[in-house]
Amino acid sequence: MTAVEIAGAVRSGEHSAVEVVEEHLERIARRDGGVHAFLHLTADAALERAAQVDEAVAAGIDPGPLAGVPVALKDNLCTRGVPTTCASRILEGWRPPYDATVVSRLAAAGAVALGKTNLDEFAMGSSTENSAFGPTRNPHDPTRVPGGSSGGSAAAVAAGFAPLALGSDTGGSIRQPAALCGVVGAKPTYGLVSRYGLIAFASSLDQIGPFAETVADAALLLDVIAGHDPADSTSLPSAPPSARAGLDRGVEGLRVGLVTELTTAEGLDPQVVARTREAADALEAAGAKVDEVSVPAAVYGLSAYYLIAPAEASSNLARYDGVRYGLRAPGADITEMYVRTRTEGFGAEVKRRIMLGTYALSAGYYDAYYGKAQKVRTRILEDFDAAYQRFDALLGPTAPGGAFALGAKTTDPLTMYLNDVCTIPSNLAGHPAVSVPYGVDAGGLPLGVQVLAPALGETVMFQVAATLEASR
Amino acid sequence: MSGWETVIGLEVHTELRTETKLFCSCANRFGDEPNTNVCPVCLGLPGSLPVLNARAVDYAVRIGVALHCQVQPSIFHRKNYFYPDMPKDYQISQYDLPIDTDGWLELPGGKRVGIERAHLEEDTGKTTHVGGGGRIHDADHSLVDYNRAGVPLVEIVSRPDLRSADEARAYVDELRAILVATGASDGKMEEGSLRVDANVSVRPVGSTAFGTRCEVKNMNSLRSLGRAIDYEVARQVRLVEGGGEVVQETRHWNEAEGHTSSMRSKEEAFDYRYFPEPDLVPVVPDPAWVDGIRAALPAMPAELRRGVAHAAGMAPESDAVVTVVRLGLEPFVTATVAAGADAGLAVRRLANEVASEIGSLANLGPEQFVTLLRMESAGDLTTAQARTVLKDMLTGGGDPAGIAAAHGFEALGGDALEAALDEVVADNADAWARYVAGEDKLQGLFIGRLRGATAGKADLAAAAAILRARRAAGC
Known part of the structure; x- marks a missing residue:
């Protein structure tokens, strides 16, 4: 069933959200061992949430346009109380005290989050092989990559684990894995979707966007997450364009x-x-x-991208220093602690980009x-x-x-x-x-x-x- | 230090008196329990984003307008360096496009000091190093309080126009008064809401080229600013006269030991890797809004000094006028002028008796103050009595007539004063003859004796007039 069909069936009371979620969880239990789309499942919370959606429907309250639709979240989106790792050792065990704006919007629309999906560490990569927690495999052929960096989300949709997933796209991290997994993936206009709670890779390029099996489902999800957010200064103030409005118009004369x-x-x-x-x-x-x-x-x-993105990343990733959260590798003094923490916590690709970016911004090289x-x-x-x-x-x-x-x-x-x-x-x-x-x-x-x-x-x-x- | 000219430029950081921090809605409050005014944004948690506080921009514009700056469209940059009290390991600051640029500040003496720029930035947290020598690298452990992280600051950079430690102190004093007058800052140097770094260099008198400068940090009062500059100037002159060269570096002022020492050289200076902050959009102040802020600003200290000086018939740079304005006492002068009383007398009383009891100012109402001035001017109270009454008014409140009566004060004037003078003249007949013969300075002797004889009750100004009149009359 597509997301549009699930939402319709749940809203009309024809299907229960709990059943929908159970089916998807079952599919994940059966097949994700061979795919490794998920880093963390929130099965209990998902079933609880689905039950709330069903109660709302029973009480005559519309749970929203994504009523009972299971959604997978790339693990660089902050989820309150749920581990959020960016597929990095440096954030292992960290639980954000807040939800990303897109996560709140999904919940408000009646969607049910199933868990957090694998990615290239800090979204840096094109194959999801840079995950500190092991690669994701392409559901069409387990010897092949799903693409990346949002490989877990793309694979989750392709494998039928969730009809919808969110990813982030800095240089192609939604679209490339969508292509490789045979699903639809969209990167919206910069500023259309709030980045609040998206763990930054390259702030001026990052955008959150939808994965879906069908174009209509992708449009449905995009319309739910799009729109101004006062918590993101780069969020566009204008009324968002409707993706769904384009679905039935055809291309005559375009x-x-x-x-x-x-x-x-x-x-x-x-x-x-x-x-x-x-x-x-x-x-x-x-x-x-x-x-x-x-x-x-x-x-x-x-x-240009491989100068701008690493430059911003070198600054965005400075905060992972062992002082406040995540991994801390003790050292004799503060410098040694910084060095050991970042040496042990980051993978090779992340280090490469931090070095590239640091160099690109250095005095004398900036211009x-x-x-x-x-x-x-x-x-x-x-x-x-x-x-x-x-x-x-x-x-x-x-x-x-x-x-x-x-x-x-x-x-x-x-x-x-x-x-x-x-x-x-x-x-x-x-x-x-x-x-x-x-x-x-x-x-x-x-x-x-x-x-x-x-x-x-x-x-x-x-x-x-x-x-x-x-x-x- | 003859033959050498001192060149000083100052960088002043002031915390803004906003309710909330620069990029989040946490309280901007000094002295709370550590790490209670924090949130994902000011802790720099992954995924959090800054949103600019409009009030902070308002204050930055007020400061710019008060310092005669151009208020211009500006952007934020990231200043990258690692330090545990900086949650993101970069500071959001303004770099090559500050909000305020190219202004000036007028010192009380009339000298204009150029303002190169004033820009917005966020403060860091506060680190306490436990054990070792109190520095980060030999501490057993360090405690970080992030309550201050993200508090809005404006950094005001002067041009190298200051020529002595005294001028530097006068500049900071004046700047502080301006900041307080704008409402942007409380100006408290002791609490760290005003922090001053000094760029100091020396050059031979007559030279137009600048010498190599050192940046001196860690002065926490006007006094230590003056001491640090004097020390640094002496050090540089000694160095150059001894055939050495000043090395460009950052130096740390040690208040207890009274000297500066090298913190880091130019070579060790951080490469901050500035680049435009991608999480924020440009700040483009609407000119009409800036004009509104300009129109709403209260009078600045220089203007207030001119007003007080004019009313009192004094020079704007005179100590009494400067003191009255610095202490915010000009409303008392205004009240005096409005009542038609003696504004000069008002300024003298305010700059002396009131200034020395400034902590009790709340007890003093303008009307009572004017009444006291009138009593003194009318000769109902002598100067000494008026001072005593004013002190009592400040310490305990109350109306001047009542206090004077309680003291049994009444100025000795009229016939009683004449009679008292008769006695003093009779007791000092010799001196009187010499005074009549032209020895002017002896007038002081009679005044002094009269004060003693009347236990300070005599109206001495009136007595002096009587003495001069009697001598003129030849008796």
């Missing part, structure tokens, strides 16, 4: 641009390009006008690295703006290829980084983008295409995404 730089990016599997072109044809068949468009600065996206990267960011935004003068939405591949084997890219960080080449430009621009499953590769593994839209263009983005989904 102008869609196929982004040259994304279809010719380094290391792309030709099968991915082929699926993207088929998607373009499908849109044309549905009445859209499709043309090639260039976003020239997009080719510098990866380089050449961070400053220059910000200029690239401005250029990318300008190039996108120019493209959106002519097009309502853009199209490109999500990931360079299908799911790869565990361990295939762990020895060379740069190869791993290339996974985000098609997704990063949207983060740098602050624009929304959604990955929709579109066909499979020769091995039968799912591939995804990406719909990009201008800031607050979620409605048109979901028009295109729904059309693509229907054309498969």
Whole structure:
């Protein structure tokens, strides 16, 4: 059952939320041993919450648009009293004293949180192999990765553990695993969804977004979590666009641009390009006008991203110092305690990015690295703006290829980084983008295409995404 | 130190008197139980985000306007360094785009000191090192109180326009008065709500190039600021005259031992890796709002001094006027002027008797004060009596006539004064002859004798006038 169906059935009293949750918990119990989507399950709390939803329905109270719908939460979202680790040793055992805004909004909408999902440590990675608590496996093929960093959430939806999940996307961390797991994953406009309670990786790029099996479910979840939050200064004050409003509109007359730089990016599997072109044809068949468009600065996206994101991360992750919470490795003095705590607490990829970022911000290097990267960011935004003068939405591949084997890219960080080449430009621009499953590769593994839209263009983005989904 | 000119620039941190902290809704309150005014935001817990306190911006604008600064659109940066009392291991501060820039402050003597900038930032927590030498690296353990973490600060940076320890103290004194007048700060240096660092250098008189400066920290009173600067200037001059060179560094003032010592050199200086704070948006003050704040600001000390000085017929930089304004006593002068009484006398009484009993000011009402002035001016009380009555009014309250009566005070004037003078003149006939012959200074002798003979009750001003009149008349 989709989230839309579950919510409808629970609200009408046709299905009990407890039954729905029990079914999903049972599926998790049976299969998650081989997938490892979850780091922490909150089964008791979920059943209790489901019972409350059922009581509300019985009492004639509408529990909300996500009534009784199980949701999996990426473990970098703060959950009051529930362990929140970012898949890092340094936060092992830490229980936040508060809920992230999105978690509160889910609860208020009647959703039932099942637990916390695995990720690359502090969301740094593209395969979920950087988790301190072991990798997640792709439900379509357990020898392969689910993508990352939100691999646990993507795998949970793909495995049927939950119809909905939340992830976070800094450079593609929702869309790439969605593509690799064959589910829908959207990164909203920067500022559309509150970041309060999302443990920061790179604050100017991070956005929380939905995973779902269907485009309609993703739209439903996005509409619930979107909207201004006074606790996040970067949260947009304007009324949020409706994702669901785009679902039934079709694409008749829409102008869609196929982004040259994304279809010719380094290391792309030709099968991915082929699926993207088929998607373009499908849109044309549905009445859209499709043309090639260039976003020239997009080719510098990866380089700029790997300066900006590590720079912000080096500062965001400074607080894990052993003084107040999480891991503390004692030392003879404060410096030794800092060094030992951070040496033992962080994994290799996190350390690599902290060092990269620290260097990029250092006196004498700032202008050449961070400053220059910000200029690239401005250029990318300008190039996108120019493209959106002519097009309502853009199209490109999500990931360079299908799911790869565990361990295939762990020895060379740069190869791993290339996974985000098609997704990063949207983060740098602050624009929304959604990955929709579109066909499979020769091995039968799912591939995804990406719909990009201008800031607050979620409605048109979901028009295109729904059309693509229907054309498969 | 002849031949050398001292150059000083000051960095003053002031805590703002907001109800809540700079980026969260925790109480901004001094002296509470440790770690009671804390939340996820000011503890820097993972996932928390800052939201700027509008009142703090209001205060920063008030300070900028009072210091004649440009109030401009500004952004926050992160200043990155590790320290246990800083929960995020970075401080949110303003860097190359501060809210206030390019202003000036006028010292009581009329000198204008340039203000380079004033910017908003968050305070750190407070660390207590237990055991060892009281420093972090040899402590057995350290206790951190995060109540102060996130308290709003404004840092005010002067230009290097100050030329002596006295000027530096006068600057801080004046700045403190301005901060209090704006309502932005309570100005309490002892409680740490006003903290001063001094950049000190020396150069040969006549030179226009700056010498190498040292930043001196840890002065917790105006007195220690003056001592630290004097010490540092002497140290630098001695160094340079001995053929050495001043090394740019941060130095720590040791109040007990009266000297500065090196904290860290330029090479050891932190690389703060400043970058724009991505969790906050630019602060863009609406010009109309800034104008409203400017219009609503009360009179600043310099303006008050001019008003008091004008009323009293004194110079604005005179000690009495400066004291009256510093102690916030100008309403008494205003009341005096309104009642048509002697404002000069008012300022003298306020700057002396009232100033020395300032803790009891609540007992003194402006009306009673003016009544006392009138009694003295009319000769109903002598100066000495008026002082005694004023002291009693301050310590115990009450009206001046009642207090004077209780003391049995009445000024000796008229016939009784003439009679008393007759006796003094008769007892000092020799001196009187010399006084009549032109020895002016002998007037003091008669006044002194008269004071003794009348037990201080004589109206001495009236007596002096009588003496001069008698001499002129040749009797």
